[in-house]
Every structure is written in structure tokens, then in C-alpha cells.
Amino acid sequence: MKSGWGCKGPDVEAHDPQFVETILNSIADGVFTVNREWRITSFNRAAERITGIPAPDAVGRRCSDVFHADICERGCALRQTMESGAELVDVPARILNNRGQSVPISLSTAVLRNPEGALLGAVETFRDLSTVEQLRKEIGLQYTFEDIVGRSRAFQKIFALLPDVAESDSTVLLEGPSGSGKELLARAVHNLSPRREQPYVVVNCGALPPNLFESELFGYTQGAFTDAKRDKPGRIALAEGGTVFLDEVSELPQPTQVKLLRVLQERQYETLGGVKTIQANVRVVAATNQKLVDLVAQGRFRDDLYFRLAVVRLSIPPLRERREDIPFLVEHFVRRFNAKRGKSILGVTPAAMELFMRYGFPGNVRELENLIEYGFVLCHDRFIDLRHLPEDVQSAVRQTAPTPERQPESRLDRAEADAIRGVLERAGGRLKDACRELAVSRTTLWRKMRRHGIFLQDFHKPYHS
Amino acid sequence: MKVAIPRFAEQVAPCFEYSATITIFAIRRREVVEQQDFRLQSRDALDRVRLLRDQRVDTLICGGLHERVEQMLCASGIRVISWVAGGVDELLHRYLEGRLTAGGGRPGQAPGAGREGV
Numbered sequence: 275m276k277s278g279w280g281c282k283g284p285d286v287e288a289h290d291p292q293f294v295e296t297i298l299n300s301i302a303d304g305v306f307t308v309n310r311e312w313r314i315t316s317f318n319r320a321a322e323r324i325t326g327i328p329a330p331d332a333v334g335r336r337c338s339d340v341f342h343a344d345i346c347e348r349g350c351a352l353r354q355t356m357e358s359g360a361e362l363v364d365v366p367a368r369i370l371n372n373r374g375q376s377v378p379i380s381l382s383t384a385v386l387r388n389p390e391g392a393l394l395g396a397v398e399t400f401r402d403l404s405t406v407e408q409l410r411k412e413i414g415l416q417y418t419f420e421d422i423v424g425r426s427r428a429f430q431k432i433f434a435l436l437p438d439v440a441e442s443d444s445t446v447l448l449e450g451p452s453g454s455g456k457e458l459l460a461r462a463v464h465n466l467s468p469r470r471e472q473p474y475v476v477v478n479c480g481a482l483p484p485n486l487f488e489s490e491l492f493g494y495t496q497g498a499f500t501d502a503k504r505d506k507p508g509r510i511a512l513a514e515g516g517t518v519f520l521d522e523v524s525e526l527p528q529p530t531q532v533k534l535l536r537v538l539q540e541r542q543y544e545t546l547g548g549v550k551t552i553q554a555n556v557r558v559v560a561a562t563n564q565k566l567v568d569l570v571a572q573g574r575f576r577d578d579l580y581f582r583l584a585v586v587r588l589s590i591p592p593l594r595e596r597r598e599d600i601p602f603l604v605e606h607f608v609r610r611f612n613a614k615r616g617k618s619i620l621g622v623t624p625a626a627m628e629l630f631m632r633y634g635f636p637g638n639v640r641e642l643e644n645l646i647e648y649g650f651v652l653c654h655d656r657f658i659d660l661r662h663l664p665e666d667v668q669s670a671v672r673q674t675a676p677t678p679e680r681q682p683e684s685r686l687d688r689a690e691a692d693a694i695r696g697v698l699e700r701a702g703g704r705l706k707d708a709c710r711e712l713a714v715s716r717t718t719l720w721r722k723m724r725r726h727g728i729f730l731q732d733f734h735k736p737y738h739s
Numbered sequence: 740m741k742v743a744i745p746r747f748a749e750q751v752a753p754c755f756e757y758s759a760t761i762t763i764f765a766i767r768r769r770e771v772v773e774q775q776d777f778r779l780q781s782r783d784a785l786d787r788v789r790l791l792r793d794q795r796v797d798t799l800i801c802g803g804l805h806e807r808v809e810q811m812l813c814a815s816g817i818r819v820i821s822w823v824a825g826g827v828d829e830l831l832h833r834y835l836e837g838r839l840t841a842g843g844g845r846p847g848q849a850p851g852a853g854r855e856g857v
Binding site: 335339370419420422430434 | 747752753754756757758759782783784785788789792802803804805806807809810811813814815816821824
């Protein structure tokens with residue numbers, strides 16, 4: 275890609291443009307200059323990489339039309355520098371790259387003057403902080419709607435509901451198979467809600483022994499049972515003011531279902547062994563990988579609790595039913611593992627992508643994530659290829675590869691096949707004679723024979739006959 | 740029909756999510772019959788989606804736009820003409836004449852390469 279550093283505006287002076295260009299293109303940080311009209315006069319290679327915009331396309335445009343930054347309107351750093359002459363250092367900002375993805379940056383600015391001291395414009399250097407932000411997200415689990423990856427119809431429905439779901443305080447039920455991303459969606463619902471500054475507490479209902487469930491969820495009072503030496507707050511108390519996420523809610527024991535119903539209906543509960551009624555101020559988001567309606571029909575889940583939980587129902591289908599999301603998920607995970615592992619893998623090869631598009635993904639999105647992680651371990655190239663992916667996945671795809679379906683033969687097809695067989699019979703399997711009699715080329719005859727499953731050796735006459 | 744344009748002075752705002760003002764134009768027979776400025780304090784993208792939806796906006800004309808917000812708007816039935824640049828009046832004029840193409844203000848992309856749709 276040609277750098278646009280040579281594409282200087284008239285105001286930028288450099289003693290040796292080639293020399294300056296080489297230096298600036300070797301820097302890992304983005305560097306660009308603007309003139310007094312805010313038009314970009316130079317744009318180094320790192321700036322191209324971070325923004326995704328080639329220098330020739332950026333040079334000459336207003337910087338706000340290239341960076342689409344959050345500070346363009348409310349506190350442009352370059353404007354401040356040009357107006358005051360003061361350098362700004364390490365200013366945090368967010369820009370949009372050319373794919374509409376938000377990129378966190380840290381920027382510094384300085385004025386540019388000619389030897390006589392007249393203002394020419396300004397220079398900005400900026401550092402891509404995506405990796406740092408990604409790692410921070412991994413640690414703090416601060417996922418937002420930006421982290422929900424999906425363009426399928428199912429996700430269009432979720433995106434349509436999300437603004438309302440986030441704003442409301444209603445209970446949300448997330449339905450979907452294991453590994454489909456229910457917890458990420460639950461975190462996004464919390465992080466988008468007015469409760470975002472308050473605690474988010476996860477309770478995995480399937481991982482708690484039934485006899486401990488009540489004490490874990492509601493807490494206990496000193497003396498409630500033999501080992502209850504002191505009061506212990508439950509998860510609902512810990513989530514006060516925030517959100518409690520009940521994963522695998524179908525595993526809730528029946529007695530606890532009744533108590534949870536009271537929390538949802540009356541916002542009240544008592545700790546185990548306690549006599550005082552406690553007011554609960556929590557939003558409940560629940561998830562299940564089973565059809566709760568079926569469990570209700572079987573009498574294993576209370577119908578009144580189901581209706582309380584399913585005020586808003588969001589369904590995530592299995593990955594095999596939304597294959598159009600796979601390329602976007604692959605891109606997302608590649609970006610994420612690049613940040614986590616400090617690698618620079620660009621993506622996956624077409625062959626690897628085809629494998630993903632044909633694989634059944636019984637483990638859903640989590641399995642795709644694991645496959646990409648596996649690829650990151652083995653791949654030392656720029657793209658993850660088939661050889662970097664597990665053999666069992668490849669053989670699973672081979673076994674399920676669809677065999678070409680034989681179309682039922684039409685009368686015309688049958689007539690054509692009979693004609694070819696008859697001619698080949700008469701010609702004794704000699705292709706040249708058969709072609710002459712049928713007035714078709716050898717290629718055409720071969721193609722038709724293959725289509726009808728006709729084999730030449732069946733018509734060869736023994737030389738002695 | 741209602742058309743929304745986030746603005747920065749007389750220009751379309753560089754980024755929908757960060758714009759401080761959104762002007763909503765009511766249009767009848769290709770003429771602007773009413774316009775209203777909404778000053779936005781919140782920087783929550785979802786607040787902007789809700790505003791456009793609550794105001795029954797049909798089309799959003801904007802500069803930069805986060806891909807997820809664009810998905811959310813489209814999922815809400817709002818037509819999005821994104822990644823355009825220029826003056827608000829000129830963009831609106833081109834839109835009313837059916838000459839506005841998404842992506843025209845997106846560097847590194849051919850005009851029309853921006854997303855447009857519901």
C-alpha cells in the first residue's frame with residue numbers, strides 16, 4: 275500500500291520528504307498532520323492500519339470525516355492545540371475505523387510552524403488501545419452491545435428489542451442451547467441498563483447442590499443450622515441495586531422456586547433461619563438451555579414462576595441455524611485472541627472458513643471460540659488454515675458431506691441415455707464412431723455418458739468375437 | 740415522513756453516537772414542513788436509537804456510525820444512509836431528489852459502499 279506521506283499539502287515543509295516518510299512509516303503509532311483548514315496533509319502507515327483508510331484517501335479530507343472521533347465535536351484536541359499553541363499529551367478518545375468499529379486511542383498533539391514562526395497546522399500522534407481495552411474487558415467482563423456479534427434474523431430481533439429491554443427493569447428470560455452466548459447477552463443487558471454501576475451477580479443454578487441452594491441465594495442467619503456461625507448474605511443481597519443472573523434456571527429446586535417467585539412478585543424474602551422480611555431491589559435475568567414451557571407441562575417447573583421470568587423472552591438459536599453469523603464471529607474471535615496472545619493473525623483461509631460453514635457445532639459459539647483458540651496455538655502464519663484445526667472436526671465434516679442427489683430421470687433423459695447406449699452398442703464401444711453417428715463432439719458425449727452413468731468398457735466387444 | 744440528521748453546526752456530525760444535536764425534519768411531498776432540534780446530553784447510543792424510534796423517524800442520514808448501532812436501527816425499521824459527509828441542507832436536498840448514496844463520505848470506500856437499508 276502506498277503511503278500518502280508524500281502527498282503533502284502546500285503548507286507542510288520537510289527538508290527531505292523521503293527521509294521523513296521513512297521515519298514516520300517506521301513508527302508503530304499513527305501520525306498525521308492537518309493544515310489550518312483541518313484538512314489532512316499527511317498520514318503515516320500506522321494511521322492507515324489503525325483507521326483502515328489508505329493514505330491517498332485520507333489526505334485532503336477534513337480530519338473529522340476520517341476519524342469520526344468522540345472528541346471532534348466536544349473538545350477537538352487539534353483545535354485546542356492550534357488555538358492555544360499548547361501541546362496535549364495522552365488524551366483519551368475513541369474513533370471509528372472504516373468498518374464502523376469503535377477504536378480506543380490515546381493521542382498527543384503539537385502545532386506546526388514554519389521557520390518564521392507562522393502557524394502551518396498541527397500534528398497528531400495516536401496509539402491504538404484496542405488490545406488494552408480487550409484485555410480489560412476480559413478481566414472486568416464489561417461487555418456491551420458492541421460485543422454481541424450476529425447479523426442473522428434471530429439477532430436482528432434481539433437488536434430490535436435491546437433498547438427497550440435495557441431501559442426497562444423487567445425480568446428477562448434468555449433461551450438457547452449451551453454455548454450460544456446467553457451469559458454474554460445477560461451481561462450486556464446489565465451493562466446497558468440503569469443498574470450498570472451496581473453489582474452483577476451470577477448464580478449457576480446447575481452447579482449448586484439442592485440443599486445449599488436456598489442458603490446461597492437468600493443467605494442465612496447465625497444459628498440457622500449447625501455450621502451457621504455468623505450471618506451470611508445471599509447472592510440476592512450481594513446483587514442489591516444491581517442484577518442477579520440465574521444461569522440454568524431450570525435446575526432450581528421446587529422449594530426455591532416458590533421463594534424466588536415471591537422475590538419477583540413482592541420483592542421480598544427471608545434469609546434461612548431469619549424472621550425479618552428483607553426488601554429486594556434486584557433485576558433478575560435468567561437463562562435456560564431447556565424449553566421451560568415443556569418443563570412446566572411436565573410439572574417440573576412452576577408455571578407462575580415461568581410467567582414471571584419470561585416477561586421478556588430472548589431466544590438465541592444454535593449456531594448451525596444461523597450460519598451467516600459465523601464469518602463475523604470468526605473475525606471477532608481472531609481479533610480477541612490477537613489481543614490476548616499478542617499475535618497478529620489476519621483471519622482464516624477460505625478452506626478453514628468453508629469447514630466452519632459446514633460443521634454442525636454441537637458446542638455452538640463456545641466451540642467455535644475453542645476452535646479459533648486451537649488454531650491460534652498451532653498457527654504461526656498469517657491465516658489459520660485446515661492444518662491448524664483439529665482432525666476430528668474435519669472428519670466430522672467429511673462424514674456429513676452431502677452426496678450429490680440423483681435427480682429422477684425425465685422421459686427425455688431416459689430417451690437420450692437409451693440412444694447413447696444403442697449407438698455405443700452398435701459401434702462396439704468405439705467412441706469415435708459413436709460421436710460420428712450422434713453428430714456430437716467427444717467432450718459432449720463423455721459429459722452425457724457421465725451424467726447418465728454409462729461406462730464405455732461395458733460396450734467393448736472382445737476381439738475374438 | 741421524518742428524516743433525522745445529526746448535525747455539527749451546518750455540517751453532518753462526524754459520528755452519530757457522539758453528536759450533540761439531531762435535527763428531525765418532517766417532510767411532505769418532498770418539502771420540509773417542520774424541523775426540530777434535539778439536544779442530546781446522554782452519550783448512550785441506545786438513547787439515540789430510542790429517540791429516533793419514539794419520534795417515528797423513517798430515515799437517518801449520518802456520518803460515521805458504529806456497526807452495531809446501525810444494525811439496531813435497521814432492526815427497528817429505520818432506513819439508514821450512513822457514512823456521508825457535507826452540509827446538512829445539501830444532504831437533505833440530495834436525499835429529497837433521490838441522489839444521496841450511502842458511503843459517499845467514507846474514505847477508502849467507493850460511493851455506495853456504505854450500508855443502506857432497513
